[in-house]
Structure formats: C-alpha cells, structure tokens
Amino acid sequence: MAGMTGMPNEDLRAQSCRALARMREATSECFDRHFALTPRLDMLAQLYLAEREHRPLYAWSLCIASQVPASTAHRKIGELERHGLVACSRGAHSDISNDRSKRHGDNRYVRVSLTPEGRKKIGRLLDHFACIWNSAGPRDATGSLP
Secondary structure, three states, X not given: OEOOOOOEHHHHHHHHHHHHHHHHHHHHHHOOOOOOOOHHHHXXXXXXXXXXXXXXXXXHHHHHHHOOOHHHHHHHHHXXXXXXXXXXXXXXXXXXXXXXXXXXXXXXXXXXXXXXXXXXXHHHHHHHHHHHHHHOOOOOOOOOOO
C-alpha cells in the first residue's frame, strides 16, 4: 500500500520518525532541550526505526534518544510497557552474553521492542503525521498546493 505521494507507507513512516527527531533538535536549538519534551513519542519513533532497520534497541539507547535523565527514561519505558506498547527483555542478549552472565541474569541490557499493538498505534500516528506534513507543504499565492 502506498501513501499519497506514491511512496510506500513504511517509507513515509520512517521519514516521519526522522522529521520528529529533526523537530526535536530544532526546538532544542531555539529554546532548550526541555521545552518540548515528548520522551514516550521519541522512544516509540526510535523503536519503529530500529525495527524497520532490523537492529536491536536497548533501554540505554532510548534514554539517550529521549534526552531525559536515565531514571525518567526508565520510568517512561515502564509506562509504555504497562500500556502494552513495548516489550522488555531483561538480562544479557545472546550476542553479548557469556555463561556467567546467563547464570546470574545480567540486567545491564534491557532490550526494548514494539508489541503488535505498539506497532499498530505508532504506525497510525506516523501516517497521520505524514498526511499533515504533506498537506502543509509549499503553497502558491492562492493557498493551493502546487
């Protein structure tokens, strides 16, 4: 299925995720990094991109992406998990673990991923964003899109 621009919806969604990140950076440059905090949305967008790019994402990466203190980021991840939007896998990941860390339940790595419900909801939101941004494009003197 393609969006209004002829691009596949997945590509439009990825562009929306990247636009959100650029908007966050612009807001931080013009005001300060706390002016328009949306850590849960930032996290969901990062998770969507990570999934699309077939790369794992860990809680510490979401802490950095959300630009909030680690304690706040972990609390927000917990909220997303309680709402059924993300799933957390605690303990060492098989790619980086060893026998000792497996036995002792290494909690340094918390892998976070979208649930089917989280994927559906963030996809729907990103589709809305793409439509809004597409309709807010350059306009001619009459107010119409070119």
